[in-house]
Amino acid sequence: xxxxxxxxxxxxxxxxxxxxxxxxxxxxxxxxxxxxxxxxxxxxxxxxxxxxxxxxxxxxxxxxxxxxxxxxxxxxxxxxxxxxxxxxxxxxxxxxxxxxxxxxxxxxxxxxxxxxxxxxxxxxxxxxxxxxxxxxxxxxxxxxxxxxxxxxxxxxxxxxxxxxxxxxxxxxxxxxxxxxxxxxxxxxxxxxxxxxxx
Amino acid sequence: xxxxxxxxxxxxxxxxxxxxxxxxxxxxxxxxxxxxxxxxxxxxxxxxxxxxxxxxxxxxxxxxxxxxxxxxxxxxxxxxxxxxxxxxxxxxxxxxxxxxxxxxxxxxxxxxxxxxxxxxxxxxxxxxxxxxxxxxxxxxxxxxxxxxxxxxxxxxxxxxxxxxxxxxxxxxxxxxxxxxxxxxxxxxxxxxxxxxxxxxxxxxxxxxxxxxxxxxxxxxxxxxxxxxxxxxxxxxxxxxxxxxxxxxxxxxxxxxxxxxxxxxxxxxxxxxxxxxxxxxxxxxxxxxxxxxxxxxxxxxxxxxxxxxxxxxxxxxxxxxxxxxxxxxxxxxxxxxxxxxxxxxxxxxxxxxxxxxxxxxxxxxxxxxxxxxxxxxxxxxxxxxxxxxxxxxxxxxxxxxxxxxxxxxxxxxxxxxxxxxxxxxxxxxxxxxxxxxxxxxxxxxxxxxxxxxxxxxxxxxxxxxxxxxxxxxxxxx
Numbered sequence: 001x002x003x004x005x006x007x008x009x010x011x012x013x014x015x016x017x018x019x020x021x022x023x024x025x026x027x028x029x030x031x032x033x034x035x036x037x038x039x040x041x042x043x044x045x046x047x048x049x050x051x052x053x054x055x056x057x058x059x060x061x062x063x064x065x066x067x068x069x070x071x072x073x074x075x076x077x078x079x080x081x082x083x084x085x086x087x088x089x090x091x092x093x094x095x096x097x098x099x100x101x102x103x104x105x106x107x108x109x110x111x112x113x114x115x116x117x118x119x120x121x122x123x124x125x126x127x128x129x130x131x132x133x134x135x136x137x138x139x140x141x142x143x144x145x146x147x148x149x150x151x152x153x154x155x156x157x158x159x160x161x162x163x164x165x166x167x168x169x170x171x172x173x174x175x176x177x178x179x180x181x182x183x184x185x186x187x188x189x190x191x192x193x194x195x196x197x198x
Numbered sequence: 199x200x201x202x203x204x205x206x207x208x209x210x211x212x213x214x215x216x217x218x219x220x221x222x223x224x225x226x227x228x229x230x231x232x233x234x235x236x237x238x239x240x241x242x243x244x245x246x247x248x249x250x251x252x253x254x255x256x257x258x259x260x261x262x263x264x265x266x267x268x269x270x271x272x273x274x275x276x277x278x279x280x281x282x283x284x285x286x287x288x289x290x291x292x293x294x295x296x297x298x299x300x301x302x303x304x305x306x307x308x309x310x311x312x313x314x315x316x317x318x319x320x321x322x323x324x325x326x327x328x329x330x331x332x333x334x335x336x337x338x339x340x341x342x343x344x345x346x347x348x349x350x351x352x353x354x355x356x357x358x359x360x361x362x363x364x365x366x367x368x369x370x371x372x373x374x375x376x377x378x379x380x381x382x383x384x385x386x387x388x389x390x391x392x393x394x395x396x397x398x399x400x401x402x403x404x405x406x407x408x409x410x411x412x413x414x415x416x417x418x419x420x421x422x423x424x425x426x427x428x429x430x431x432x433x434x435x436x437x438x439x440x441x442x443x444x445x446x447x448x449x450x451x452x453x454x455x456x457x458x459x460x461x462x463x464x465x466x467x468x469x470x471x472x473x474x475x476x477x478x479x480x481x482x483x484x485x486x487x488x489x490x491x492x493x494x495x496x497x498x499x500x501x502x503x504x505x506x507x508x509x510x511x512x513x514x515x516x517x518x519x520x521x522x523x524x525x526x527x528x529x530x531x532x533x534x535x536x537x538x539x540x541x542x543x544x545x546x547x548x549x550x551x552x553x554x555x556x557x558x559x560x561x562x563x564x565x566x567x568x569x570x571x572x573x574x575x576x577x578x579x580x581x582x583x584x585x586x587x588x589x590x591x592x593x594x595x596x597x598x599x600x601x602x603x604x605x606x607x608x609x610x611x612x613x614x615x616x617x618x619x620x621x622x623x624x625x626x627x628x629x630x631x632x633x634x635x636x637x638x639x640x641x642x643x644x645x646x647x648x649x650x651x652x653x654x655x656x657x658x659x660x661x662x663x664x665x666x667x668x669x670x671x672x673x674x
Contacts, residue, residue, distance in 0.1 A: 191456035
């Protein structure tokens, strides 16, 4: 995972609400066994239309996506995060995200920024012809017009994103605690501790 | 926390390995279901890092998404090659990865094979009070047993394989209480579609929902699995229904279920999990069961529901301007006009199956409608896909397969089928499908396909009449 701190540049003023992961990456793209190359399939149905928002000269390869409420709802496919990353998007701003999508984005070093609808509306308007600046360290989104929006982020996620930390490695370092819990389950809840069809 | 607790809080606390000050906890995972679509990159990650699966014995692999629902072996017992090379590659990857990492695989031609969310409960692998994960959002299904079950992404699949834990933040709690009796011919599917319409597609975001009330308690365990299955369609991380005597009776005797002294211990613990009197939820929504009619969807989000007796809504009828815009787009995609009666919407395809509705009771409900009747001529394609090989065997023992075939419906092999366009079962562009699945998203059943979510009885009724139909007309 690449560390992430400052994301600045073109932001695609998408804004659509309830964008599900079937829209972000349709199911026929899920038949891959690697994480790369999914950018081609990202937003496939929308991008089939001439003059769509993703493929304009200006928006192609933009690092930021501004979306509507409940972005990434539906299927748990992590391919949605991989597809965005492969398009070059490393930050998504929206009024809310589905729980699974924001987890997947985080695990792939994509920063998801939650801002109130009014702030997102303002950014959607600004982003049409101006760059947006997102700073994780200070937890702020700014525009060339002196707009300044603060956002909340889970401190653990912030720490991992800034350091590009591998979560599996972090957890494995807690092996003693895991072993202790495993022993406790075996003693207290033996019917959960093992699964055999014997 | 020592005060009264909810079901969710009790399961959470029993599985907390350690908690950090920032509110994140390391949660122990009791059961991990793996399928072919979301696991290849996770196994690849383990291999690249030289890591092993910590508890292969708590992990069960089943292929389901890519499998064709036509015969898998020829008369001589040889595998029939899968035409799509990418599907074949993904299925082959699971067949390599599972044994390499010591995980039990229920293979494509094993009699227990099926949709992971049907197989888990059916095998007794999924248990009340357990934490259950799978790289699939409909893992919420297992909450119908009183398990804390939720979908995870591929990085989390890798994390669970390597550590048998997940880093999680505690969710908020919501109680959705459905009181009263469901009317005759109103099913668990109608109930959950009604909840989707009431809460909206994001109404449950950030929450784990506990479904309570007499209408929920009166559901069979299979009906509860249907309700909890769609918790994700109102945005909830997971759904939960308190385990009770019905749940215990359902679980007992299944292959992986606890036995002997373990069984007694399990039941005693499960009984202690019910939400304590006085425990509070962050949000409570109360629904009167009497308000629920057989329900269908008109749009491209599961929140777009209407009673079968209703009409296609006008976009202007929604208060929220962005919803108006979404409704306009949905109606254009769906080819529907505001004011059109739902019962006048013709369908060319019928799909009875998916992890939402492919258990034996679903098969029986659909068969009861089509028995002695014929598929309408305008219905081009109508398939019935049992959720597992064991459901298929049971249905065949009851003669249900013959009822479907005599009515002109196709009887298939178990799998995810036409719920999502990843295998040969797809709905053609521009055509409609009355579908017992869980998602009516744009392109979900194939590019340009128009999905109407319904119950098994309603899908069967649509197959017979050729248009969306109130299944209660067939009850008499």
